[in-house]
Amino acid sequence: MYRTLSVFVEDRPGVLARVASLLARRGFNIRSLAVGPSHEEGMSKMTIVVEAPELEQVKKQLHKLVNVVKITELEPDRSLEREIMLVRVSAPPGRRSEVLEIADIFKATPVDVGHSSMCLQVAGDPGKINDFLELLRPFGVVDLAKSGRIALARELKGKESKLRAVN
Amino acid sequence: MSTISGAEALIKALEAEDVDVAFGVPGGAILPLYDPLLDSSIRHVLARHEQGAGHMAEGYAWATGRVGVCIATSGPGATNLVTPLADALMDSVPIVAITGQVPTWAVGNDAFQEAYTTGITMPATKHNYFVTNPDDLPDVVHEAFHIAATGRPGPVLIDVPKDILNAQMTWHSAATELDLPGYRPTVDGHPRRVKEAVELMANARRPVLYVGGGVIKAGGSEALLELANRTGIPVTTTLMGRGCFPDSHPLAMGMPGMHGTYTAITAIQKSDLLIAVGVRFDDRVTGDPTKFAPSAQVVHVDVDPAEIGKVRTPEVPIVGDARRVLEQLVEAWGSRQQPDRTDWIEQIRTWQREHPLSYDQQPDGPIKQQYVVEEIHRITGGDAIVVAGVGQHQMWTSQFWKFDDPRKWINSGGLGTMGFAVPAAIGAAVGKPDELVYAIDGDGCFQMTSQELITAAEEGIPVKIAVMNNSVYGMVTQWQRLFYNERYSASQLGSKVDYVMLAEAMGCAGIRATTPDEVAPAIERSLAIDDRPVVVEFVVDPEEMVFPMIPSGGSNDEVIVAPGKTVVAP
Numbered sequence: 015m016y017r018t019l020s021v022f023v024e025d026r027p028g029v030l031a032r033v034a035s036l037l038a039r040r041g042f043n044i045r046s047l048a049v050g051p052s053h054e055e056g057m058s059k060m061t062i063v064v065e066a067p068e069l070e071q072v073k074k075q076l077h078k079l080v081n082v083v084k085i086t087e088l089e090p091d092r093s094l095e096r097e098i099m100l101v102r103v104s105a106p107p108g109r110r111s112e113v114l115e116i117a118d119i120f121k122a123t124p125v126d127v128g129h130s131s132m133c134l135q136v137a138g139d140p141g142k143i144n145d146f147l148e149l150l151r152p153f154g155v156v157d158l159a160k161s162g163r164i165a166l167a168r169e170l171k172g173k174e175s176k177l178r179a180v181n
Numbered sequence: 182m183s184t185i186s187g188a189e190a191l192i193k194a195l196e197a198e199d200v201d202v203a204f205g206v207p208g209g210a211i212l213p214l215y216d217p218l219l220d221s222s223i224r225h226v227l228a229r230h231e232q233g234a235g236h237m238a239e240g241y242a243w244a245t246g247r248v249g250v251c252i253a254t255s256g257p258g259a260t261n262l263v264t265p266l267a268d269a270l271m272d273s274v275p276i277v278a279i280t281g282q283v284p285t286w287a288v289g290n291d292a293f294q295e296a297y298t299t300g301i302t303m304p305a306t307k308h309n310y311f312v313t314n315p316d317d318l319p320d321v322v323h324e325a326f327h328i329a330a331t332g333r334p335g336p337v338l339i340d341v342p343k344d345i346l347n348a349q350m351t352w353h354s355a356a357t358e359l360d361l362p363g364y365r366p367t368v369d370g371h372p373r374r375v376k377e378a379v380e381l382m383a384n385a386r387r388p389v390l391y392v393g394g395g396v397i398k399a400g401g402s403e404a405l406l407e408l409a410n411r412t413g414i415p416v417t418t419t420l421m422g423r424g425c426f427p428d429s430h431p432l433a434m435g436m437p438g439m440h441g442t443y444t445a446i447t448a449i450q451k452s453d454l455l456i457a458v459g460v461r462f463d464d465r466v467t468g469d470p471t472k473f474a475p476s477a478q479v480v481h482v483d484v485d486p487a488e489i490g491k492v493r494t495p496e497v498p499i500v501g502d503a504r505r506v507l508e509q510l511v512e513a514w515g516s517r518q519q520p521d522r523t524d525w526i527e528q529i530r531t532w533q534r535e536h537p538l539s540y541d542q543q544p545d546g547p548i549k550q551q552y553v554v555e556e557i558h559r560i561t562g563g564d565a566i567v568v569a570g571v572g573q574h575q576m577w578t579s580q581f582w583k584f585d586d587p588r589k590w591i592n593s594g595g596l597g598t599m600g601f602a603v604p605a606a607i608g609a610a611v612g613k614p615d616e617l618v619y620a621i622d623g624d625g626c627f628q629m630t631s632q633e634l635i636t637a638a639e640e641g642i643p644v645k646i647a648v649m650n651n652s653v654y655g656m657v658t659q660w661q662r663l664f665y666n667e668r669y670s671a672s673q674l675g676s677k678v679d680y681v682m683l684a685e686a687m688g689c690a691g692i693r694a695t696t697p698d699e700v701a702p703a704i705e706r707s708l709a710i711d712d713r714p715v716v717v718e719f720v721v722d723p724e725e726m727v728f729p730m731i732p733s734g735g736s737n738d739e740v741i742v743a744p745g746k747t748v749v750a751p
């Protein structure tokens with residue numbers, strides 16, 4: 015089963031290796047991993063999608079890493095998940111419009127157009143991106159790169175809400 | 182403003198942490214540090230192998246409760262430290278290791294004596310540092326000592342490239358405020374949980390206090406004694422916790438687990454409440470965890486939240502420092518009446534009577550190791566720090582020595598590192614120069630690190646080492662006898678070694694005892710020698726096996742109490 019962890023860490027050398035090594039030790043396969051700056055200076059946010067039966071113990075072990083400040087497991091229906099994909103499809107002049115039509119539906123933009131192929135960029139919900147990719151396959155997918163998944167918890171509605179605006 | 186070298190800064194930073202001794206071996210990359218060490222107040226003990234230096238730092242930390250320090254050069258020096266680091270991580274021993282590294286410009290180029298030390302030691306340390314700027318040294322050292330000593334203690338390594346040691350910096354003390362947003366160990370237990378625990382303790386009919394190394398690390402022995410006295414709850418101390426509760430106390434049941442006392446094992450199995458403090462439900466204690474203490478509710482106190490629920494989900498989890506939480510429990514218990522648990526205590530007395538630890542020393546038979554342990558205890562009055570290796574001798578020492586105080590028992594519990602005893606004893610003796618340090622080692626273990634006796638002899642560290650010479654890897658032969666049809670593959674050590682000569686060759690005194698009546702005089706002679714380390718070889722019975730025993734992964738309801746005699750819990 016895939017699970018998404020949002021890990022708030024100090025931006026220090028080696029922190030990625032420490033986190034990854036803890037997951038590797040348990041034999042958990044990392045499906046996707048994205049690291050970047052966070053809302054706080056000197057701190058990074060890692061979003062890790064990992065294939066694991068349960069994560070309780072790993073979360074506790076991750077907490078033991080000196081540079082890890084906070085760990086949240088994000089549940090799919092309570093979080094926003096996004097990916098970006100660059101995909102090059104074979105598109106000789108005669109088939110370009112067909113490809114662009116599909117791209118239009120998914121709000122994908124052509125970012126590089128050549129003689130025989132075209133590179134499209136699409137961002138959004140991971141499921142949507144997969145659907146898009148499936149529709150492109152018949153044309154011939156020549157190359158592809160996906161960002162790791164990034165995610166944030168949704169604001170809970172009504173009384174449940176615990177989020178406060180940070181000024 | 183005048184500047185100093187990174188190496189000088191590192192020494193100053195160590196002095197600022199009140200380091201009085203470091204154990205190490207020099208080499209190219211760390212030489213810049215060894216030079217100012219000559220002018221420092223820090224004593225350096227030159228080990229003969231970095232593994233020895235690491236275990237010495239551990240022994241020092243075990244005995245004193247302070248952070249032990251070891252130093253090694255890059256490459257092979259650093260890789261030789263891996264075993265003691267892993268050992269210290271498993272047993273929560275606070276040590277700081279400093280390793281030299283090839284110069285920054287050569288890092289990653291397979292330079293001479295380069296190893297990726299921080300990478301190799303990442304899973305063997307609580308934390309580690311690779312220093313890339315000499316200005317960072319004061320803060321790094323201060324943080325390293327803080328991390329090693331606080332929370333769940335453990336090893337921290339600082340890797341410093343040679344050019345950083347040689348670079349100039351302007352000295353500044355470490356920042357007073359540590360910048361560690363991700364490291365905030367919990368100290369106080371949650372008051373509501375503490376109350377819940379006390380409610381359970383007040384109502385339990387068959388409670389057991391199951392306590393371990395965490396109590397010693399936290400300095401919680403007094404609070405534990407107070408809690409046991411007020412509540413009347415019997416106590417079992419794990420291998421790591423021996424001495425945190427006095428064995429002479431009427432509520433003491435000895436050690437639980439694979440080679441524990443029948444009483445401790447069975448009391449846990451029959452208990453309705455386990456108050457687990459500073460323990461981690463290790464598989465050597467629980468056997469098959471699904472059959473462990475089946476009818477008990479569990480209160481689990483540990484400073485490391487990752488231990489709580491790892492093996493057994495407790496009814497009452499309490500994250501906090503063992504001493505602090507024990508004090509909170511005492512406070513919350515207040516002046517309650519002890520509930521009537523006469524039946525339970527009577528039951529425990531019956532088990533103790535029916536299944537005591539035992540052995541059979543015939544006056545004209547071979548020496549039994551248990552007898553040697555009891556004789557050393559008797560002759561020293563128990564007033565010694567006892568250090569063991571790993572194997573049968575370790576189990577017998579833990580079983581038959583009567584521990585009445587914390588920090589008097591040092592061994593390698595979690596990692597089970599053969600070769601631990603000799604260097605750990607040396608470290609303990611350096612840390613506690615006024616105390617008698619007696620190591621009880623197996624011949625197999627002794628052969629792994631005995632060269633450190635040269636260190637002891639040269640440095641005038643008066644350790645006593647009992648070598649239990651059974652000419653076999655005893656614990657291995659025991660398993661081969663019980664589980665491998667008596668096929669003794671690779672477990673025979675032969676009989677060519679002359680331990681007396683070996684000891685003398687290394688500048689120690691050597692004594693040998695081959696019959697039971699030579700045991701006491703040999704021990705007395707060992708105590709009379711105070712100008713050299715002493716090795717006493719006891720030629721012991723190779724056939725003897727450690728009992729009680731629960732085969733690995735078995736149910737704790739079935740205890741083999743003697744060869745061919747299994748007692749199934751009632």
Ligand SMILES: Cc1ncc(C[n+]2csc(CCOP(=O)(O)OP(=O)(O)O)c2C)c(N)n1
Binds near residue numbers: 599622624626651655
């Ligand atoms: C470094 C290391 N290698 C191997 C082992 C496996 N092992 C556990 S006990 C033991 C035998 C110990 O023999 P000895 O020191 O003679 O002690 P005895 O069991 O005879 O008391 C061995 C080989 C270990 N624990 N540590």
